[in-house]
Each structure stands twice: as structure tokens, then as C-alpha cells.
Amino acid sequence: MGPQRPAANLEWVFPTETTPGTECPVKLVISNPGTATLFGAVADVLIPAGVEILGTNPPAVDASATEMRWELGNLRAGESREIAMQIRARSAGEQQLEASVSLSAAATCRLNITEPKLAIKVTAPEDSELGQQTSVTVDVSNPGTGRAEDVVLVASLPEGLEHKSGAVVTIDIGTLNPGEARRARLSLTAIAGGGQQIELKAAGTGDLLAETTATVEVAEPELQLAVQVPDQEISGQSGTYVVQLENTGLVPAANVRARYVLPAGFEFLSADRGGRFVPADRAVEWFVGTVNAGETTGFTAILKAGRSGRSEHRISAQTDFGEIAATEEVTQVEGSADLKLELATLNATPGTTLRNGQQTTLRVLIRNAGSEAARSVGMSCELPAGLTLIDVEGPADYIAENGVLVFRSLPEIAAGDSAEFLLQVRCSRGGVQSSRIRIASASTAQPLIGELQTEVQN
Known part of the structure; x- marks a missing residue:
């Protein structure tokens, strides 16, 4: 818009467009194109309701919300x-x-006020698998009437999704013209199952902001554990534990490792499958x-x-x-x-050698080193x-036949x-004389067999 006459030229210098909330510089130039001096020039500016005046240079001599006035003084020719x-x-x-x-010289300034906007559209896969890569597409657009400048997209990731840039991913979109859109892709790795929510923000100059969220469903294996223990656990005895x-999930579980912590006091004997x-x-x-x-x-x-x-x-x-299954089985x-069987030959005179015809004592000691009583113990x-029985001392009666002594079972x-x-x-023959002792109990699976050797010289 050029200068307007008769007496003075008024010209506005202003940008072609601006956005709401953005500071905009505007300049009014008053000039005298003639050859004569203009005396007592006064400039008035009418302010529309949609515009706010932040400051002027020089300051107005009279100002209100709708009108401002400046006293310009005299303008010489060309000034x-x-x-x-x-x-x-x-x-x-x-x-x-x-x-x-x-x-009476006047000018009009028309400003075209435009309004940029930002919008976000997210496309996420319907399902993803734990440990696999997944891609999320983000479209950032400007549905407004002005340019959106310095647009930046920020994605905040949950703990279950991983990106090479970290938990917060920032992507520069740049300037978006009205109606323009640009696409960004997020290459992610799922490290936890379930619904993983991503928070997305697009921001630009002039307090432009758009926000949305997107959820990525991550399928994960569901492992169930169980242990089969023996019907009866008895101290000191071995058993098979399966x-x-x-x-039970919908996807495979890879690199699975199992761990069995033994109860206190248990002893490991063996394991299958490379355990x-x-x-x-x-x-x-x-x-x-x-x-x-499955x-x-x-x-x-x-x-x-x-x-x-x-x-x-x-x-x-x-x-x-990480750990995805655990169980505990309590048993009694x-x-x-x-x-335990302890056997000894007690010589009449310690340190001497038994000879044919001498007497000696065979000592049989049955000791219970377990945690429960041994029931019905027989010997x-x-x-x-080469040994002839003379007498027996012990807690049970016996019968003897053909050199074999059978004792009544102890309760x-x-x-x-x-x-x-x-x-x-009594030693009745020279040589090594071997006495065989057998102990059986209702509380033990196998009998104890012992042999006591007594050396006798002729």
C-alpha cells in the first residue's frame, strides 16, 4: 500500500502475516514529499479490538485501548x-x-492474521512380541492457515519399550506449511509384555502444541511351574523330584533357564538334561x-x-x-x-596275642545315629x-543252634x-576266626552285615 496525499505521505511497514500471541513489529512512516514545510503535524492511529499494543517509539502523547496520538511538530520538505x-x-x-x-493525509494498514495448528496421528502394530522389534509411525500435520515453524516431535517411552536414543526420543520436524504433513518412524524393541503406552508431543513457535498417546500391545509367553515331590520324604533317603x-501363552519363550533351590539340609545327587x-x-x-x-x-x-x-x-x-515364573512347594x-554297627575283640590282657584254649570277649555295639527310633531291632x-560260646551278656535273650545265635528283637x-x-x-583252633553279625530293623530298608576277625595262635 503506497503513500497517500495531498499534504503528507503515510506509509505502513509491516510483515505480510503473523500468528496469534506472537509479537509483531509494525512501523508508521510520515513524510513530506512536497516542497513546503508542514506545520503542527499530529498523527492518530485507531487500534482494532483484536490487536494489543505492547510498546511504541516514540511514546504516544495520548493513548487509550482504541486510539493513540503523536505530536510530530513541523516537517520540512523531504523530511x-x-x-x-x-x-x-x-x-x-x-x-x-x-x-x-x-x-488530512491518511493511510490504512491491513494485516492478515493467520493461525497455524498442529495435529498428531499415530499408527501402531496391532500386536508385537516380547523381544522383537516393532515400528510405530507418527504423522505430524498442520491443519491451520499459517506456517508452523520450528516443529519438534517428542516421544516419551514406557519401561517396556526400548529405543537406541533412550527413554525420550526427539525428532526435528521443521517448518510445516498450511495443510502439510511429515512422517516419523520409531523403531522400538519390546522388553516387557502387556500394554505399553507412548506419550507424544509436537510443539512449535508461538506456543503451538499437540499431544496424544498410543498403546502398543506386547504379547509375552506365560510360563507355569509345578514340582512333583515323593509321596514320603524320609531323612537320609533319596527321592526323585520332577x-x-x-x-500357556501365545508366543514362544526363548532362552529359558530353570533354577531349583534345595531346601536346607538336602543333598544333591544327580540331575537330567544337563542340570x-x-x-x-x-x-x-x-x-x-x-x-x-502350548x-x-x-x-x-x-x-x-x-x-x-x-x-x-x-x-x-x-x-x-528376567524372571517370569516361580513356585514354591512346602513338604514335611x-x-x-x-x-551303625561297631565290632571289637576284647582280649583278657591288652596287647597280647590270643592262643588256642584262651578265652576272649566279642563286643557288638548297635548305635542309632538317626533322628528317629529304630523299631524291632534284631541280631x-x-x-x-574255632570259637566256642561260653556266655552272653546283652539286653535280649537268644537261642543258639549249630554255632548260630539268634537274638530276640529289641522293641x-x-x-x-x-x-x-x-x-x-574260648579259642579252640588257631588261625583267623571270622564271626559274622547281621542286624535288621523294621525302620531300615537294608540289614547291616558285619564281620569280626579274631586272630588265634596255636
């Missing part, structure tokens, strides 16, 4: 005055600043590998039960993404008898032909107690 204003539009649309000079691992025992952790560990969806696998450990009482069996399974270990003793030997039998014999 000009400038009034600089900082304005801010309150809303979009065309706003008009009108200026006039008391010399671990069952089932994947190894880690003494420092008192645990058996297996590398299971991949367990497909698949069940199992592995076995042979353990010896420890002391009687309550025992806790703890089993867990994990993948590269029953005590057991543990019979038999087979004497060699029990309590835990920590013992029973002693002393067999007085």
Missing part, C-alpha cells in the same frame, strides 16, 4: 518521521490499523532353551532329604527379560533311624568253628541310644 510499534494479535483473521494526520514347565549343581547357591540350574506356545517340558533331580521337619522347595524360570521330612551272630533303639552285646568265647 519524515517514524513511529515504531510492537503489536500482538489476540485472534486469527484480518485486523486493520488506521492512521491519520491532522493535515519339575514341570508349561508355556548342574551350584554349591554356593545350593541350586540346580538347567538351560531349557525355547518353549513353544508346550510342556520337564526335568528331574535326585535329592537326599536332610533333617526332619518343614522343607521349602523353590523353583523359578527366567528368560533374557520325616525322621529316620540310622543304625543274629554266626560263630566260626526299639531310641535316637542317639545304643545296645551292647558281649559274647564270651
